[in-house]
Amino acid sequence: MSLIKILAVESSCDDTSVAIVENGRKILACETFSQIEKHKVFGGVVPEIASRNHIESMVLLVKKVLKNSELELKNIDSLAVTYGPGLVGSLLVGVNFVKGLSLATGLSVVPVHHIKAHVASLYLTYPELKPPFLCLLVSGGHTYILEISDYDKIKIISKTRDDSVGEVFDKIGRTLNLEHPGGVHLDKISEFGNIQNLALPVPLKSEDTYDFSFSGLKTAMINIINNLKQKQVIFKTEDLAVTFREHVINYLISNFVEFAQKNNYTKLAIAGGVSANLLLRRKLTQICLDNNWEFFMPRLELCGDNAAMVGSQAFYEYKKNNFADLNLNAIASDFL
Numbered sequence: 001m002s003l004i005k006i007l008a009v010e011s012s013c014d015d016t017s018v019a020i021v022e023n024g025r026k027i028l029a030c031e032t033f034s035q036i037e038k039h040k041v042f043g044g045v046v047p048e049i050a051s052r053n054h055i056e057s058m059v060l061l062v063k064k065v066l067k068n069s070e071l072e073l074k075n076i077d078s079l080a081v082t083y084g085p086g087l088v089g090s091l092l093v094g095v096n097f098v099k100g101l102s103l104a105t106g107l108s109v110v111p112v113h114h115i116k117a118h119v120a121s122l123y124l125t126y127p128e129l130k131p132p133f134l135c136l137l138v139s140g141g142h143t144y145i146l147e148i149s150d151y152d153k154i155k156i157i158s159k160t161r162d163d164s165v166g167e168v169f170d171k172i173g174r175t176l177n178l179e180h181p182g183g184v185h186l187d188k189i190s191e192f193g194n195i196q197n198l199a200l201p202v203p204l205k206s207e208d209t210y211d212f213s214f215s216g217l218k219t220a221m222i223n224i225i226n227n228l229k230q231k232q233v234i235f236k237t238e239d240l241a242v243t244f245r246e247h248v249i250n251y252l253i254s255n256f257v258e259f260a261q262k263n264n265y266t267k268l269a270i271a272g273g274v275s276a277n278l279l280l281r282r283k284l285t286q287i288c289l290d291n292n293w294e295f296f297m298p299r300l301e302l303c304g305d306n307a308a309m310v311g312s313q314a315f316y317e318y319k320k321n322n323f324a325d326l327n328l329n330a331i332a333s334d335f336l
């Protein structure tokens with residue numbers, strides 16, 4: 001079979017990204033326009049601004065990846081696009097752009113689920129990696145333990161019952177007056193802090209479930225910070241950050257590792273924006289080494305939203321003839 005080249009588009013949140021990926025494993029070109037600077041002043045992503053920026057940069061990015069890869073549209077075998085979950089206005093820009101391009105070129109469209117795309121960032125990082133494996137999927141919108149039984153077969157083992165871990169890191173970052181996105185900066189300054197003794201709860205920990213809950217933990221941390229501010233206690237931001245990071249990462253890891261141990265998994269992975277977290281990466285690398293387990297984590301530049309991972313997942317969907325027709329719509333709400 002000749003090599004399949006897929007031109008993929010990602011616009012589910014605030015990153016506009018276009019990539020060309022060969023046979024699901026080789027990035028021929030990938031260009032991402034991060035809108036962080038545009039949203040920073042508002043302390044979070046403003047959906048309306050995100051959609052407008054996707055529209056402005058999409059065509060430019062397509063031209064750029066074609067130029068960088070020295071390819072033309074006629075060399076492309078299929079298009080692919082993230083159709084959900086995400087911000088509906090943002091998703092619609094990508095979905096409609098790709099439908100238009102399909103009409104103009106006659107190319108097929110592979111619809112890609114955002115979570116499956118995050119998992120595929122691992123296939124780009126490890127060309128030899130194949131399912132099955134157990135994956136901790138942590139991002140701005142999701143927190144899951146997933147069993148990846150095949151490229152297009154994902155079983156949910158557990159998930160968060162309220163906030164996602166990324167959301168909570170961002171909120172605490174903001175409460176500590178860090179720049180948007182809070183999670184990224186909280187992780188960075190944590191490297192310079194000393195762990196303190198704070199009364200943080202360990203939520204929803206029982207024999208019966210591997211589900212997560214973060215809202216109580218978030219509220220407890222906000223109360224601690226506000227109390228310190230009110231009493232005008234002088235504290236080091238990096239000390240509070242590192243204490244919170246340690247607590248959250250230990251909580252995430254304990255559920256993940258306990259499930260793996262009890263169910264004899266020996267191939268573990270992480271994916272999603274929060275998989276860039278330095279402590280999560282360090283701790284799981286060590287734990288997997290100690291247990292003689294294989295461990296996979298995306299290259300740092302592939303942890304956040306990007307179209308290369310969409311192009312990777314799309315290859316496996318393409319092989320199964322999973323194509324969308326021109327009625328393809330964006331799906332904002334959570335589904336898997």
Ligand code: KG4
Nearest residue numbers: 139140141166183187273274276277304305
């Ligand atoms: O996957 P992603 O780029 O977008 C969604 O699908 O949501 O994830 C973004 C999330 C944000 O909450 C961001 O703060 C968080 O990932 N994040 C981090 C780190 N890098 C990104 N959280 C903790 N530590 C990091 N190093």
Ligand code: ZN
Nearest residue numbers: 139273304305
């Ligand atoms: Zn994402």
